[in-house]
Amino acid sequence: MQMKKDSVDNIITELGYYLVKSVPTPNWDKIEVISEIITLTSQTSSVYFNGDSVIDFLGGNTNLIDKLKRLRAEMYKLSPNKGAWYTIKIIIFSSGDFDISYDYDNKPDFNYQPNDELYRLDFKEFPRDENSTPEWLKEILNKA
Numbered sequence: 001m002q003m004k005k006d007s008v009d010n011i012i013t014e015l016g017y018y019l020v021k022s023v024p025t026p027n028w029d030k031i032e033v034i035s036e037i038i039t040l041t042s043q044t045s046s047v048y049f050n051g052d053s054v055i056d057f058l059g060g061n062t063n064l065i066d067k068l069k070r071l072r073a074e075m076y077k078l079s080p081n082k083g084a085w086y087t088i089k090i091i092i093f094s095s096g097d098f099d100i101s102y103d104y105d106n107k108p109d110f111n112y113q114p115n116d117e118l119y120r121l122d123f124k125e126f127p128r129d130e131n132s133t134p135e136w137l138k139e140i141l142n143k144a
Helices: 002-022 062-078 116-125 135-143
Strands: 030-038 041-050 053-056 087-093 098-103
Touching: 002 030, 002 062, 002 087, 030 062, 030 116, 041 062, 062 087, 116 135
Parallel strands: none
Antiparallel strands: 030 041, 030 087, 041 053, 087 098
């Protein structure tokens, strides 16, 4: 189990370095990334803060999305049948402090809502036991 946890820690470290390195200026206060992911669909917002300015960066960057998908898959391996997270929020401060939160239960807030089949595919790839399956997902799965 420790090897899988090490893999997750390595991906998080890699993500952090990648995000900090990708900010196009050395003058930033905070980086914020929010990503919604299911198996075949993702939506990611990445901004950095510089004083009162909020600047978009890395929009649609496939390297970032691939790293997030890898993290999601590795984290699932730590708790199989509990499901994979749907939304991640990463905040990195210029001081080096950071915060990461994961949402395993709420339906992702995509600008364009994927069809039910994509949620079924995600459930097939990242199965959940009954207690870990949110009601909104049970409704989608029961329509099949």
